[in-house]
Amino acid sequence: MWLDASNGHDDHQLTLRILKVTEEAGEAATAWYGALGNNPRKGMTHTRHDVALELADVALAAFVAIxxxxxxxxxxxxxxxxxxxxxxxxxxxxE
Structure with a gap:
Protein backbone atom coordinates (compact mmCIF):
# COMPACT_ATOMS: atom_id res chain seq x y z
CA MET A 1 0.00 0.00 0.00
CA TRP A 2 1.25 3.52 -0.81
CA LEU A 3 1.06 4.57 2.83
CA ASP A 4 3.33 1.71 3.92
CA ALA A 5 5.95 2.74 1.37
CA SER A 6 5.83 6.30 2.65
CA ASN A 7 5.45 5.83 6.42
CA GLY A 8 6.23 2.21 7.20
CA HIS A 9 4.03 -0.43 8.74
CA ASP A 10 5.13 -0.87 12.36
CA ASP A 11 2.80 -0.79 15.36
CA HIS A 12 3.39 2.94 15.82
CA GLN A 13 2.18 3.64 12.28
CA LEU A 14 -0.80 1.30 12.74
CA THR A 15 -1.68 3.18 15.92
CA LEU A 16 -1.58 6.50 14.07
CA ARG A 17 -3.84 5.15 11.33
CA ILE A 18 -6.36 3.88 13.87
CA LEU A 19 -6.26 7.17 15.78
CA LYS A 20 -6.86 9.01 12.49
CA VAL A 21 -10.39 7.59 12.55
CA THR A 22 -10.99 9.38 15.86
CA GLU A 23 -9.51 12.60 14.49
CA GLU A 24 -11.84 12.47 11.50
CA ALA A 25 -14.82 11.70 13.76
CA GLY A 26 -13.97 14.81 15.76
CA GLU A 27 -13.98 16.85 12.57
CA ALA A 28 -17.41 15.44 11.69
CA ALA A 29 -18.69 16.38 15.15
CA THR A 30 -17.27 19.88 14.78
CA ALA A 31 -18.95 20.25 11.39
CA TRP A 32 -22.29 19.13 12.85
CA TYR A 33 -21.90 21.58 15.72
CA GLY A 34 -21.25 24.29 13.12
CA ALA A 35 -24.20 23.22 10.99
CA LEU A 36 -26.46 23.65 14.00
CA GLY A 37 -25.00 27.09 14.72
CA ASN A 38 -24.38 26.17 18.35
CA ASN A 39 -21.51 28.61 18.82
CA PRO A 40 -23.16 32.02 19.29
CA ARG A 41 -19.90 33.79 18.46
CA LYS A 42 -19.45 31.98 15.13
CA GLY A 43 -23.02 31.18 14.08
CA MET A 44 -23.56 28.76 11.20
CA THR A 45 -20.14 27.63 9.98
CA HIS A 46 -20.93 24.39 8.14
CA THR A 47 -23.64 22.83 6.01
CA ARG A 48 -25.11 19.34 6.17
CA HIS A 49 -23.11 18.62 3.04
CA ASP A 50 -19.94 19.55 4.95
CA VAL A 51 -21.00 17.09 7.65
CA ALA A 52 -21.59 14.37 5.06
CA LEU A 53 -18.13 14.94 3.60
CA GLU A 54 -16.55 14.72 7.05
CA LEU A 55 -18.43 11.48 7.73
CA ALA A 56 -17.08 10.12 4.45
CA ASP A 57 -13.59 11.01 5.69
CA VAL A 58 -14.30 8.92 8.80
CA ALA A 59 -15.26 5.94 6.64
CA LEU A 60 -12.21 6.32 4.41
CA ALA A 61 -9.86 6.62 7.39
CA ALA A 62 -11.44 3.45 8.80
CA PHE A 63 -10.92 1.65 5.49
CA VAL A 64 -7.23 2.64 5.47
CA ALA A 65 -6.85 1.41 9.06
CA ILE A 66 -8.59 -1.89 8.25
CA GLU A 95 -33.25 -13.92 2.40
Missing part, protein backbone atom coordinates in the same frame (compact mmCIF):
# COMPACT_ATOMS: atom_id res chain seq x y z
CA UNK A 67 -6.36 -2.41 5.19
CA UNK A 68 -3.29 -1.55 7.29
CA UNK A 69 -4.25 -4.28 9.75
CA UNK A 70 -4.14 -6.74 6.86
CA UNK A 71 -7.85 -7.13 6.20
CA UNK A 72 -9.96 -6.44 3.13
CA UNK A 73 -12.04 -3.33 3.91
CA UNK A 74 -14.94 -4.38 1.63
CA UNK A 75 -15.14 -7.86 3.16
CA UNK A 76 -14.91 -6.40 6.65
CA UNK A 77 -17.71 -3.94 5.87
CA UNK A 78 -19.89 -6.76 4.51
CA UNK A 79 -19.27 -8.84 7.64
CA UNK A 80 -20.10 -5.94 9.93
CA UNK A 81 -23.15 -4.96 7.85
CA UNK A 82 -24.50 -8.48 8.09
CA UNK A 83 -24.35 -8.30 11.89
CA UNK A 84 -26.15 -4.96 11.92
CA UNK A 85 -28.85 -6.18 9.51
CA UNK A 86 -29.42 -9.23 11.71
CA UNK A 87 -29.92 -6.96 14.73
CA UNK A 88 -32.29 -4.65 12.88
CA UNK A 89 -34.36 -7.34 11.23
CA UNK A 90 -33.43 -10.95 12.01
CA UNK A 91 -35.71 -12.22 9.21
CA UNK A 92 -33.94 -10.01 6.63
CA UNK A 93 -30.60 -11.80 7.02
CA UNK A 94 -31.99 -15.14 5.79
Missing amino acids: KSLGFDPAATLRECSTKVIERLDPDQSH
Whole structure:
Protein backbone atom coordinates (compact mmCIF):
# COMPACT_ATOMS: atom_id res chain seq x y z
CA MET A 1 0.00 0.00 0.00
CA TRP A 2 1.25 3.52 -0.81
CA LEU A 3 1.06 4.57 2.83
CA ASP A 4 3.33 1.71 3.92
CA ALA A 5 5.95 2.74 1.37
CA SER A 6 5.83 6.30 2.65
CA ASN A 7 5.45 5.83 6.42
CA GLY A 8 6.23 2.21 7.20
CA HIS A 9 4.03 -0.43 8.74
CA ASP A 10 5.13 -0.87 12.36
CA ASP A 11 2.80 -0.79 15.36
CA HIS A 12 3.39 2.94 15.82
CA GLN A 13 2.18 3.64 12.28
CA LEU A 14 -0.80 1.30 12.74
CA THR A 15 -1.68 3.18 15.92
CA LEU A 16 -1.58 6.50 14.07
CA ARG A 17 -3.84 5.15 11.33
CA ILE A 18 -6.36 3.88 13.87
CA LEU A 19 -6.26 7.17 15.78
CA LYS A 20 -6.86 9.01 12.49
CA VAL A 21 -10.39 7.59 12.55
CA THR A 22 -10.99 9.38 15.86
CA GLU A 23 -9.51 12.60 14.49
CA GLU A 24 -11.84 12.47 11.50
CA ALA A 25 -14.82 11.70 13.76
CA GLY A 26 -13.97 14.81 15.76
CA GLU A 27 -13.98 16.85 12.57
CA ALA A 28 -17.41 15.44 11.69
CA ALA A 29 -18.69 16.38 15.15
CA THR A 30 -17.27 19.88 14.78
CA ALA A 31 -18.95 20.25 11.39
CA TRP A 32 -22.29 19.13 12.85
CA TYR A 33 -21.90 21.58 15.72
CA GLY A 34 -21.25 24.29 13.12
CA ALA A 35 -24.20 23.22 10.99
CA LEU A 36 -26.46 23.65 14.00
CA GLY A 37 -25.00 27.09 14.72
CA ASN A 38 -24.38 26.17 18.35
CA ASN A 39 -21.51 28.61 18.82
CA PRO A 40 -23.16 32.02 19.29
CA ARG A 41 -19.90 33.79 18.46
CA LYS A 42 -19.45 31.98 15.13
CA GLY A 43 -23.02 31.18 14.08
CA MET A 44 -23.56 28.76 11.20
CA THR A 45 -20.14 27.63 9.98
CA HIS A 46 -20.93 24.39 8.14
CA THR A 47 -23.64 22.83 6.01
CA ARG A 48 -25.11 19.34 6.17
CA HIS A 49 -23.11 18.62 3.04
CA ASP A 50 -19.94 19.55 4.95
CA VAL A 51 -21.00 17.09 7.65
CA ALA A 52 -21.59 14.37 5.06
CA LEU A 53 -18.13 14.94 3.60
CA GLU A 54 -16.55 14.72 7.05
CA LEU A 55 -18.43 11.48 7.73
CA ALA A 56 -17.08 10.12 4.45
CA ASP A 57 -13.59 11.01 5.69
CA VAL A 58 -14.30 8.92 8.80
CA ALA A 59 -15.26 5.94 6.64
CA LEU A 60 -12.21 6.32 4.41
CA ALA A 61 -9.86 6.62 7.39
CA ALA A 62 -11.44 3.45 8.80
CA PHE A 63 -10.92 1.65 5.49
CA VAL A 64 -7.23 2.64 5.47
CA ALA A 65 -6.85 1.41 9.06
CA ILE A 66 -8.59 -1.89 8.25
CA LYS A 67 -6.36 -2.41 5.19
CA SER A 68 -3.29 -1.55 7.29
CA LEU A 69 -4.25 -4.28 9.75
CA GLY A 70 -4.14 -6.74 6.86
CA PHE A 71 -7.85 -7.13 6.20
CA ASP A 72 -9.96 -6.44 3.13
CA PRO A 73 -12.04 -3.33 3.91
CA ALA A 74 -14.94 -4.38 1.63
CA ALA A 75 -15.14 -7.86 3.16
CA THR A 76 -14.91 -6.40 6.65
CA LEU A 77 -17.71 -3.94 5.87
CA ARG A 78 -19.89 -6.76 4.51
CA GLU A 79 -19.27 -8.84 7.64
CA CYS A 80 -20.10 -5.94 9.93
CA SER A 81 -23.15 -4.96 7.85
CA THR A 82 -24.50 -8.48 8.09
CA LYS A 83 -24.35 -8.30 11.89
CA VAL A 84 -26.15 -4.96 11.92
CA ILE A 85 -28.85 -6.18 9.51
CA GLU A 86 -29.42 -9.23 11.71
CA ARG A 87 -29.92 -6.96 14.73
CA LEU A 88 -32.29 -4.65 12.88
CA ASP A 89 -34.36 -7.34 11.23
CA PRO A 90 -33.43 -10.95 12.01
CA ASP A 91 -35.71 -12.22 9.21
CA GLN A 92 -33.94 -10.01 6.63
CA SER A 93 -30.60 -11.80 7.02
CA HIS A 94 -31.99 -15.14 5.79
CA GLU A 95 -33.25 -13.92 2.40
